[in-house]
Amino acid sequence: MSDTKKTEKIVGVKGMNDILPADAPLWELFENTVHTVLKSYGFQQIRTPIVEPTALFARGLGAVTDIVEKEMYSFTDSMNGDELTLRPECTASVVRAALEHNLTYDGPKRLWYSGPMFRHERPQRGRYRQFHQIGAEAIGFSGPDIDAELIMMCQRLWDDLGLQDVRLELNSIGNAEERNKHRADLISYFEQHAELLDAEAQKRLHSNPLRILDTKNPAMQEMVNAAPKLLDYLGEDSRAHFEGVQKILNHNAIPFTINPRLVRGMDYYNRTVFEWVTDQLGSQGTVCGGGRYDPLVEMFGGKPTPACGFAMGVERLLELMKASGEKFTPNQCDVYIVHQGEPAQLQASVVAERLRDAGLDVVLHCAASAGIGSFKSQMKRADNSGAAYAVIIGEDEIAKGAAVVKEMRDAEGKQSEVAFEGIADYLVDQIVGDDHDHDHADHVHYHH
Known part of the structure; x- marks a missing residue:
């Protein structure tokens, strides 16, 4: 008979937090x-x-x-x-x-x-x-x-x-000498007001009286404010x-x-x-x-x-x-590549590597447990990635030797047809502008 007892889930230690991709x-x-x-x-x-x-x-x-x-x-x-x-x-x-x-x-x-x-x-x-x-x-x-x-x-x-x-x-x-003189006077002052000291202050009176000055207890504020000030020493x-x-x-x-x-x-x-x-x-x-x-x-x-x-x-x-009210949106990549069919998948992997050679950050859509997914579901992922551009490769694009490049952050969703060998130059121009520094260190991946 199989053991149907559910494995207990292990959670993190309290007060030791995971920093998730969204953060x-x-x-x-x-x-x-x-x-x-x-x-x-x-x-x-x-x-x-x-x-x-x-x-x-x-x-x-x-x-x-x-x-x-x-x-x-x-x-x-x-x-x-x-x-x-x-x-x-x-x-x-x-x-x-x-x-x-x-x-x-x-x-x-x-x-x-x-x-x-x-x-x-x-x-x-x-x-x-x-x-x-x-x-x-x-x-x-x-x-x-x-x-x-x-x-x-x-x-x-x-x-x-x-x-x-x-x-x-x-x-x-x-310095230590000045603090010691102040400390002696401070202890003497607090001893004169012992009835106002809370338990924490009484504990610190002889070990670390300076910390009593840092108290957040409202009942002690007036007495503490009148205590000898170190600046005078x-x-x-x-x-x-x-x-x-x-x-x-x-x-x-x-x-x-x-x-x-x-x-x-x-x-x-x-x-x-x-x-x-x-x-x-x-x-x-x-x-x-x-x-x-x-x-x-x-x-x-x-x-x-x-x-x-x-x-x-x-x-x-x-x-x-x-x-401060600023919104910080995860921006996973510059370009998200969607594709359908084996020839398109092979071409997409080549395009992805060429774009990375050019200094761009690229997510290539890969199969999940439900398979590769339709163009529609892939485009949804492209949108969620925060990418500025999607590169779309299917049977038609393979036949033409050119991909569709879609602007993801443009309200009209403008599209251009770009030959495979020209995509890297085209997208670097669009994303980095006229500056062809392919390290483009200033091209940082978050919107705020």
Whole structure:
């Protein structure tokens, strides 16, 4: 007797999402734009492993940060007992790689990365357990000019993506000595208002009191607003550095607000910190954050080396792009080839290869489970592909030695008869125009 028990369907892990073909054009547009902007500032790409030693993040981010305490996907390697972690962020990885491979021996480096990060937190809009970041790290630069350059690079990106509602918040958190003095006064201040502290704030009071300033609890806002401000504790050097950043931003007409309560979640930050925020995404308003982290290289065993960087959440920025109201339609190809009969199929495969030789993107209709399909059903697929042109080959076309080329995006659906050997030149002229650069790198496949 056959076992009729139905096989249970396996679904993906909650908060780790599939990126489907319909979303790919938006990702591609975003990534291409970011890569172009980063390259225009002289940044080079670095790719680090997804798995790192757990100690890297515990040492770099700080043992009492939320990420290390609650959010990391850590495990013991069953082969050799190593303690490993799926990276929750990439700055520590980039600094580890720069140190390990002595990247700055011949001078400072501008580096950028992109890829998935992992944090075990409650999935919500634009915030997932596997999420994607693109970031830039400038290692070996000490002046306020690189801080400002990173910020201006972000502004250029928002402009190129057409994002309106993103604003810059800026602060300086000084150096360790200045923070320690402020920290002592802050703890003393919070102890005087202990009855107003919620459970989270009480837990952080002695381990990480700066994070209490970041509270979203309305009952604590007034008390927190009156807390000692770190800006008042800055020494001459820290103040001069912060003023230098502001001067360059003002000179380049980059608007910003100084937010004295702005802190970053990781222990390695010092001096300049910044966030790009929006009101479009509910409570998850930060789309990009960064700042200076001069102590980190030394924390990892290297020589004291200044550094500055940022990371942006890709999913959140894509949400913003969608909210801008622009429609992004998948455009699978330039040309879709439909055909009927074996001689036509053979000729169609030759035409498809010639068009690809000419630098065009081509989908050749292939048989599915229901067979090759009628001309009508094939034309429907051609329309759905987003192709600009359909090339139609049947018995009549084989007899004439010429295909029918139909304009798919023209309201009248204009058609031309073009000899097989001339189709490539004809379509390159139509699609790329008079520019016969067959790589036609500017010919990008999405409509928006």
